[in-house]
Amino acid sequence: MQYVWTTAVSGVFLSLIVATAYAEPENLMASDDEFAGPSLYENNCAVCHGEQLEGAAQGVPLVGGDLKQGETLEELMHSIAKGMPEKGMVAWEGVLSDLEIKTLALLVKEYRSGLVAIDLTKEVELPPGEILSTHHNFKVDRITDQLDPFPYSISVLPDNSLLVTEKMFGIRTVSAEGQVSALIDGAPKTHNDVYVLAEQGIEFGAGWILDIQVHPLFQENGWVYLHYTERCRDCGDVMDDDNPPTSRNVVVRGRIDDGHWRDHEVIWSAPDFEANYYLDVVAGGRLAFDPEGYLFMTVGMRDMDGIQDLSSPYGKTHRVHDDGRVPSDNPFVEVDGAYPTIWTVGHRSPQGLAFDASSRQVWGTEHGPRGGDEINLLTPGGNFGWPLFSGGQNYDGTEVAHGRASSELEFADTVQPTVEFTPSIAISNLVVYQGAMFAQWHGDFLVGSLKATDLFRIRLDDGQIVEQEILLKDVGRIRDIDVSASGAVYLLLEHRSGGQIVRMASP
């Protein structure tokens, strides 16, 4: 597939899905209609369009390329309702209700955005031998394939052993040779059930262990930082429609000693448990340190109204000192009622976070737009616009502008993404490479993708893309990236038969 990588110049290309689905968040949470999408699709559409919308003999793919009849919600509803009977696409009007047609249009949009489509069946294929790329040749080795299918984060330690999180299980260590430990005992509790869509492989859960990072002075102080979502204490242990769970983001630190989590301290916590249609899929939960010991974190959206609200921690990035104190130069510390740790505002599903030690800039990735993912420069106090400004405006004039009428935020006040990917690759985490092993990549972004299963290298100069290449193609769903002290690049891959860690090093 051809990707178009653009440096954004205008327009916030944000998706319609969430804005629409969020009209009444409480209802959606427990509503059968919303979750009827997959079985509706399975029963009526999969035979021609494939189980994962990838296409089948009698129909066309609905993901992975442009749609002839358009991909706004309205256009999709029109395609489904009217069909193209002469080409073999049934008109579903009269057969399905308007609500069912809308549900299916939303489902198609969700799959296209990469937010929910999880095809873990795709084999992880590591190219053998020496791999050529523009500046450096490298080889790829597998460290382990013995992890849970849904790992979330890796952190390479100074001795080349690794900490890894499996979001529904907890923390493990992996030796430099690939020996996987038992779960670290005493770490925050996780929940390994998923909501309703489990049989589809769709990971709607609550109560997950997310990012793991070590302190910049880890060798001296041993601190390990963990971002997780704590499931509401009263919500019971089983997820069902009568008892939908809620959760909240929490960041803690502790030390790992002989298989145990010790010296536990809460560094940051969202004050309230909040309901969330997507549960923890959009929780963000990434962490990044700068060399001075400031800790940045991404906290995804929960409630559409809270994203632009400075008194809510959701849909923001945050910055604290390594012990959780609020830095006195944070952008909103002087604003009455503002959550003082907020660094940037207006995010939807911030999947990646990295600090560039040379430029001293913080970068984030985000699943935002229809047909496009973003890399954002997280300037202090920046407002990235979600959910007030949306890409709907580009097609048919239909604007989705949740809360815009009652807000003073102007489009011109929002920060535009630096890089956009079209179509969506389902961007994951990124690093700004600083290692010695691949000196010519110094300062470049290495960016992972879930849907495209490719590893991208991007070089920016003054906000413009000046170099771009795919370093690894079709390796598997890349969930996280980290770089060792010597500069080897480690990738964390999801796969149905076992999550994997692979290492790129000089040949």
Ligand code: HEC
């Ligand atoms: C009998 C096979 C068949 C079934 C069942 C079917 N489709 Fe289609 N569908 C097609 C074909 C063939 C096309 C492509 C028509 C063309 O060539 O433009 C299509 C086109 C589409 C398009 C427009 C694609 C574009 O490029 O714009 C959408 C959206 C779509 N189908 C959704 C659905 C949904 C949702 C269902 C289930 C309710 C469904 N289809 C059921 C055969 C089918």
